[in-house]
Amino acid sequence: MADTRKIPAPVVTAETRTFWDAARKGRFMIPACGACGKSHWYPRAICPFCDSGRVEWRKASGNGAIYTFSVMRRAKEPYAIAYVTLAEGPTMMTNIVDCDFDALRVGQPVVVVFAATENGPPVPMFKPA
Ligand SMILES: [Zn+2]
Numbered sequence: 001m002a003d004t005r006k007i008p009a010p011v012v013t014a015e016t017r018t019f020w021d022a023a024r025k026g027r028f029m030i031p032a033c034g035a036c037g038k039s040h041w042y043p044r045a046i047c048p049f050c051d052s053g054r055v056e057w058r059k060a061s062g063n064g065a066i067y068t069f070s071v072m073r074r075a076k077e078p079y080a081i082a083y084v085t086l087a088e089g090p091t092m093m094t095n096i097v098d099c100d101f102d103a104l105r106v107g108q109p110v111v112v113v114f115a116a117t118e119n120g121p122p123v124p125m126f127k128p129a
Helices: 017-024
Strands: 029-033 055-059 063-072 079-086 091-096 109-115 123-128
Touching: 017 029, 017 055, 063 091
Parallel strands: 091 123
Antiparallel strands: 029 055, 063 079, 063 109, 079 091, 109 123
16 A cells, blocks of 8 residues: 555546556556657657657656655645656656655655555555665
8 A cells, every 4th residue: 555545536538548557557657759759748649849649658667756845744644745757757746655754855766656546547656766
């Protein structure tokens, strides 16, 4: 269990269905461009770097580093919200779980974990590597 909070189910759209189907199998996918080769986040039909429509899903390493974070201590169950820069390049907003909030630091290596949601696919979060 990555987190004890109740996480609402994510909204699955046509552009994110592949991502969530993979997440249900514990696979972390991110979109990458078949033309320029760069990965991006969030999912889009058109590459934000070169405007190509040749966007495809690739399995990501699951490795990243904390770009910035904030610990929400006033919540009933405190949690850490963060931007994590993935090894593949993109930065995503996420939560840091399974950690000592006081020990988190910018630049810290993290790895993806999937947190269960209420009646939906699991969502990617990160924990210290
Ligand atoms: Zn591109």
